[in-house]
Amino acid sequence: MYTTLTSAKATTGLASLLAMVVIALALNFVAGHAQSATLHNAAHDMRHATGFPCH
C-alpha cells in the first residue's frame, strides 16, 4: 500500500515536472527564438538584451 502510494505520488510529481518543462520550453521558444515578424519585432529589444541570437 505504502509503495503504491509513494509511486503514485512520484508519477504525479514527474508528470507535473514534465508539464512544467514543456510550458517553459514553449514560452522560451515563443519569446526568445520564434522568427515570425510580429513576434520578432515585439520581442526585439529583449532578445538583444538577454543575449539571444537575433536576426
Added chain:
Amino acid sequence: MFQRMLTGALFAGAAAGLFAALLHFAFVQQVILLGEQYESGELAHFEAASTAATDGHAHDHSDDQGHDGAETEHGHSHDHGAASDLQRNGLTVLFTVLIYVSYAAILIAGFALAEMAGRRINGVTGLLWGLAGYLAFQLAPAMGLPPELPGTVAADLGERQVWWWLTVVATGGGLALLAYGGKVWMYPLAGAALALPHVIGAPQVEGYLGVAPPEVGATFAARVLGIGLLVWLVLGWIGGHLWSRRRAA
C-alpha cells in the same frame, strides 16, 4: 505539486522580469538606440573625426545623439515595427517578464527534480541555482555568441540557435553533474560537457562587419552580461525561498 510549481514560477519570474526591465531601461535601452543609429546609417563611425578634420564642425556628431529617440524611429522603423516608443517599451517589459517566467519555470522544475532526489532547496541553494542558470543560459552562450548590438553581422541564425541550445543543455547538464553527481567518474564527464560546445565552436562569419564603434558594442555586451547575473541571482533566490516556504506550509 503542479500548482505549487506554477505559482512559484509565475511569481519569481514576474519579479525577476520586472527587475530586469528596470535595469534594461536604466542601462541598456539607450545603447540599443545608439547601435540602431549606426545600423541605419544615421550615424557613422569616425564621422565626427572626419567632419572635424574637413570643416571643423566637431560638435555635429554629439548634437545628433541628443535627439536619438525621435530620429531612430524614422531611421529604423522596419526593425521593431512598433507604433510608438511607449508601445515598443511596453512590449519589451512584457517579453522580459515572459522570458524570465520561462526561466523560472525551468529553475523550479529543477527544484522539484532535486527534491525528488532527496535534496533540499532554500534561498541559499536557490542563489546557487540562479548562478548556474546564468552560466548555462547567458554566460556560456555569450563566450561563443557575444550579445549582439543591433547592426551586428553574425552567422546564419538557425545555426546560431542550434549552437545556443547545445551550449545551454551541455552547460546545464555539466553543472548539474558537478553539483549533484557525487561519483568521481562524473567529474571528468561534467568537464567534457562544459567544454564540448566551445570545442565545437560557435558559428562565425568571416571578417568583422560591424558598423558601430567597438566601444558601443563593448558597453552593450558588458551591461547585458552584468544585468543577466544580477537578475538570475534574484530569480534563484526568490524561487528558492518560495519553494521552501510552500513546502513548510
